[in-house]
Every structure is written in structure tokens, then in C-alpha cells.
Amino acid sequence: MQITRNSSQKTATGPSEWFTGTVYVDPVATPSNGSRVGASMVHFTPGARTAWHAHPHGQTIYVTEGIGLVQRRGGPIEVISPGDRVFFEPEEWHWHGAAPTRFMTHLAMHEVPENGNAATWGPHVTDEEYGKAPPIDA
């Protein structure tokens, strides 16, 4: 058994190559000793979002706070709320982030392959693409 204390962790900011806006990331699980589970608690400030990306083994996100947005390539932008969980299929291109006027926090869980690359990253989600989100109170 291994306890990692809250106080021993430092919250990191999401790198600008992979995110638009300000995003904070707290690691939850990192692969070790044969386990391939990776998990992070990701805090998006209003308007912040990932770039387009895909995960080799897919990904589940579980929303814990706020109001967020998700989109898969070719699909509409969907509004997500606490308690919602979203599974992105392996190699499915998508993005996730906060609504324009709300924070959003989710737990992200995925398998990390042997090469360590849990995601393939593409272009940023433009303001034009992000602006097509439906109103969050609809």
C-alpha cells in the first residue's frame, strides 16, 4: 500500500501545445509495475479546452464539477455536467473543456501504452469551432 499525500503534490498547468486557456492538472495514477492505468484530475477555467487529440486505448472522463463541453470529430458539441461520464473510443479524435462561462473539472482515465504516449495531439480547437457550442442552459 502506498499513500501519496495531498500536501506532497504540486498542481501543474497544462502545456500550451496541448491546451487553449488555463488548465490545471493533478496526477492521480501513473503507470508502474505492469499497471498501465493513467489518471488525472483536470481543472479547466472558463473557455479553456484541450486541443484535438486521440488516445490509443480510448479514455473515460468523469465530470465532478462545473459545466463542460465535448466533441468528437464529425459530431456536434455536447454539454456535460457533474456525474456525466464520457468514453472516447480508441483513436477517436475529440476534445474536452469548460463551457465559456463556467469552470469544469473531470477525472480522466486511460491506458498508457508501453511507449508512454497516451495521446496523439493535433491542432488547437479554434475560437470559431468552440463558438459553435450550444447554450449551456438549453
Ligand code: MN
Ligand atoms: Mn481526451
